[in-house]
Amino acid sequence: MPRKIIYERTPMAKLDPKERVKTFDEVALGYTEEEALKEAERCLLCKRPPCVAGCPVHIDIPGFIALIQQRKFVEASEHIKKFNPLPAVCGRVCPQEDQCESKCILGKKGEPVAIGRLERFVADYERAQGEMRLPEIKPPSGFKVAVIGSGPAGLVAASELAKMGHKVTVFEALHEPGGVLMYGIPQFRLPKEIVLHEVEYIKRLGVELVTNFVVGKTMTIDELMQEEGFDAVFIGTGAGLPVWLGLPGENLLGVYSANEFLTRINLMRAYKFPEYDTPVFVGERVGVIGAGNVAMDAARSALRAGAKEVYILYRRTKEYSPARIEELENAIEEGVIFKELVSPVAFYGDENGWIKEVELVRNRLGEPDQSGRRRPVKIPGSEFRMPIDMIVNAIGQRPNPIIAQTTPGLEINPRHGTVKANMKTFATSKPGVFAGGDVVTGAATVILAAGAGTDAAKYIDYYLKNKDKPGIWDELYHME
């Protein structure tokens, strides 16, 4: 009997906006078992599922949803992990509306299946079972691999390589592992306990984790390979260097990069000052430049840390915002004010050097650019000033140059500072060295970084097993 199609998705409970801006507690509460079952029932379990094509790592979506329908929640989670080792993270932070859910057949007439919420549900369900089930680990291969950076790319590459029997050491510059998941994305969107759970998982797989180790400063890649005996290296150092606009007044007090503001709040827990030692300054009227995920996180963190009014200052209009729709809506619900079609021109301060005003120019939308988004065009003479006592600059990030500067033979794209790598094998121009995640693509997404980690691990394994084959590196670097 054909199943009745339900066009509305099952809502997910959220904390009330008025309450949630007072805390850093997670906003989205996730499905209950009943809700998850109800939502899973909507899935048509398509034979040729378009949603899978929309997923960057091609998770067998109908496969895991079918398991939910059978109430096999742990199995569903394990099934996802064959494709994506970080379901609890990705269920929360993936832009599903641009990926799997944008392709779901139900979306043609109604709302797509809430794939992300289901992914989150099964991952949380499995974690709540307590017992961490470890996969099969192959016997020791005798090879040593160094993974640089412990963001999603590094964590996933490390866990995959460990399962293959390689001895893996992860080197992390900061004092806590997790990369952007730890220092960038706030607690109210991605509780840190989830990230720590993933870190615990890779440790249980036998991965050694060395924090406070800046590759390029503490030791170079050449030293790791020649002196410490690592047979291969995976660079997953992300895109952590803030981009500045180079405007007058950018160094005034109260002008933050999003990285600094979010790092103080998330990694250093400045929102719990003085229990935690690190301070953060939060203005009363805050302007956030940019409208991506980073900007939303900064704006919503500022509200929670005590700002009275928070403005998103965006050069285009809302519909062009690259942020996840859900987070954009959450931000607006919480009272973040969206100022469209404005670009900053200069910042003005008082005699002590504190920011007091931002000068903005109005834009109109012009012709579409390469990304298909209409380009903002400045309207001459439309400059105006707005009183503001804090600015967060969230216009973008590039890879940190430390590794590039200290690794001879590693080719870099001069324009974006990204590491050149084969997009299939993740081999770089330097034999034995692979790279993936934001350091290769420029600031992108968690799932793309995780996917790069998974795929790179396969080719690192292949490389280790064929190290002595003549021409192996050419094969990997130039593979179509």
Place this chain on the structure above:
Amino acid sequence: MGYKILQKRVLGPGSKMMVIEAPYVARAAKPGQFIILRVHEKGERIPLTIANADKKNGTVTIIFQEVGKTTIHLGLLEPGDELRDFVGPLGKPTEIKNFGTVAALGGGFGTAVLYPLIKGLKAKGNYVITIIGFRTKDLIFLTDELSAVSDEVHITTDDGSYGMKGFVTHALQKLLDEGRKIDHVFAVGPVPMMKATANLTLKYNIPTTVSLNPIMVDGTGMCGACRVEVGGETKFACVDGPEFDAHKVNFDLLSKRLRMYVKQEKVSLENFKAQLEKAKEAV
């Protein structure tokens, strides 16, 4: 885990020296570089210059002035205790070459970092005149160590209680007045001292290097807390520095930015002192 404190020495009121077990850092450290440490799990990250690195024993020496919560807390620790985090070496090493005659100026805590610099300068065959300044006699430290490696040592105190009365710049001025030829100046210390040195050496056209000490978080170029202006351009002191051409540095901006958290620093310190009081009462 943890980075063990192996030795501790009180250099003077409020200034202490510690030797920390950190083999990786020790192995890679060069003069002019710094480390970032966290004292405890809820601690902040603070940068401190590497005062000495012993590659053989895998130790790093730090010298600090107890000025705020974190440094006071650090000063309370004893040999055998462990620091939560210790990362480095960070920043660019000093560009050391044969300049000829070099004046190395250290003001207060800045004196701490002169030792590896002077050793490096001597190794390259420079004639090194060390000029160190303190507020008063009781605060003077490291003179023996510095005398051992310098060709000349001049000491100033603000109140005249020891050596020449005045600032390090006065001592430098005096040498210049005497017609001494100085080819390069290094200055490390509080911002006003570095600024005064820069103003003086600019008049005499002597190339001058300063080591800047802005607020930092990560120390790897990721946050921009350490922004300084050099020659009209924004630089990140943690990766582009910490040493810069003194004649191009915007010292006024640096002073202002260093005051960004004065209010919070006070709260943090008072909070900590209250905790210490409570702990004492409990005993």
